[in-house]
Amino acid sequence: MSINTAPSSPPNQTSPTAAAAAAAAAAPHDHTKSNNPIRLPISISLTINDTLNHGSNNNGGSNGLGILPSRTATSLAMMNGSNANAAAATTETSAVPAVAGTKSIRHFVYPPNQVNQIDFSLDIHPPPNTSLPERIDQPTLKHRMDKHGLFSIRLTPFIDTTSSSAANQGLFFDPIIRTAGAGSQIIIGRYTERVREAISKIPDQYHPVVFKSKVISRTHGCFKVDDQGNWFLKDVKSSSGTFLNHQRLSSASTTSSDHLLHDGDIIQLGMDFRGGTEEIYRCVKMKIELNKSWKLKANAFNKEALNRIKSLQKLTTGLEQEDCSICLNKIKPCQAIFISPCAHSWHFHCVRRLVILSYPQFMCPNCRSNCDLEATLESESESEFESESENESDIEMDIEVDTNNNLGVRLID
């Protein structure tokens, strides 16, 4: 990483190219775009090391990464004004140019559906002997977008179940979801305080992808997405490498070509240092999911499933339960739900603490019936079948249980 070279050199002579790049990215770029609401309603420059000193001339650069020149801020305001009639576009269209050291890689996120109007500047250089995927038809393309017309990438820690070695499984991180319009480029890099500061005002889904590990370069690589929703991965001179399905994209400190990503691919950033015993020296292994946003939409299947749960509750408790009794919000499709044996249900998120509290014993907060969450499933299901077909005494018992539940409900509600 080039950061060590920066502070010793005088600001303007360090790397004229980088300075120029920074200027080009931050200022004139935004100015020209300010008349063009399609691009960059939010513009924040992330500058790293070399360009840091340059930034201080423009104010606000003293802390390196930051929300840079006031010009940018002004143009941002102007743009928000001009975009007032397209509120949706304003919120969804943030672009974050990041000029990173001498690499001058920019992080930008474009709004949806502007493909035809932007000068499509995303250069995609696939590796030799490979070709770009064929163009897809409109319905398929639509399927790839979320409801706002953005493409998405989701990164989850990859836990290698095939290797039995107790070696570390890479850095743990919460799932990362990024959404972006066609032509966007999302930086992958190391999490630093400066980055945190600079991105604090941008919604999460437009942030660069950053990890708290020292084996990740500050600007390690980038994701690109084209107008078809194809995602690409590129290594931008990282020191410890980027691996796609276990193959290194480029040797140390060289830029790779753009590799087409497929759903389920495994990416590894960097290599464990000192055996990866310390968290901060672990590589990042992650599995990717692409353009899966459609799965999170309400559809006939998940609506039907939810209706069945509701009618089950009505059957068992005699009451129609609409809302989660803990957060008082509706239970909707695409939410994780926990159903207790008494057929009451809550958002898993809401009831989780109660479940953990006395696990495996669980007391329903709605009707106070107790149950054992570790109860064997086999015997339960058998008795269920029996009670349906057998004589009255069994049925009576069932009724008794039911009234108990109802009593509980009445007492509480």
Next chain:
Amino acid sequence: MASLPKRIIKETEKLVSDPVPGITAEPHDDNLRYFQVTIEGPEQSPYEDGVFKLELFLPDDYPMEAPKVRFLTKIYHPNIDRLGRICLDVLKTNWSPALQIRTVLLSIQALLASPNPNDPLANDVAEDWIKNEEGAKAKAREWTKLYAKKKPE
């Protein structure tokens, strides 16, 4: 303080738009977790015609933790002590996150209608209640007149 959870906002809205008869609960302007509550004494109880002031506070962990409720108006009741603390299962061990401010206040109103001297908090009152129920009730009525008089509007 962290922002107010949606649940509290929802409950507050409902308390205003659809109030429980005989009960009012208003959040404090400065602290939306602090409510000023009034409960009317239930009919045919010694507390009839009284209006009792209470304070209710939702702890940070609400609804996983029960709200804290206290009588501000003096009341002669075996389950309420001289500091206004209330002995009620749903406020302690039997709290459930499925309960709400409204259900808790209803429970308190029900407690006024049916005091339980066998599980006392104010021992002297409970003793009095067991020994001489009529006399205790008369005293409760007296205190109600004295301290919980409805203000003419």
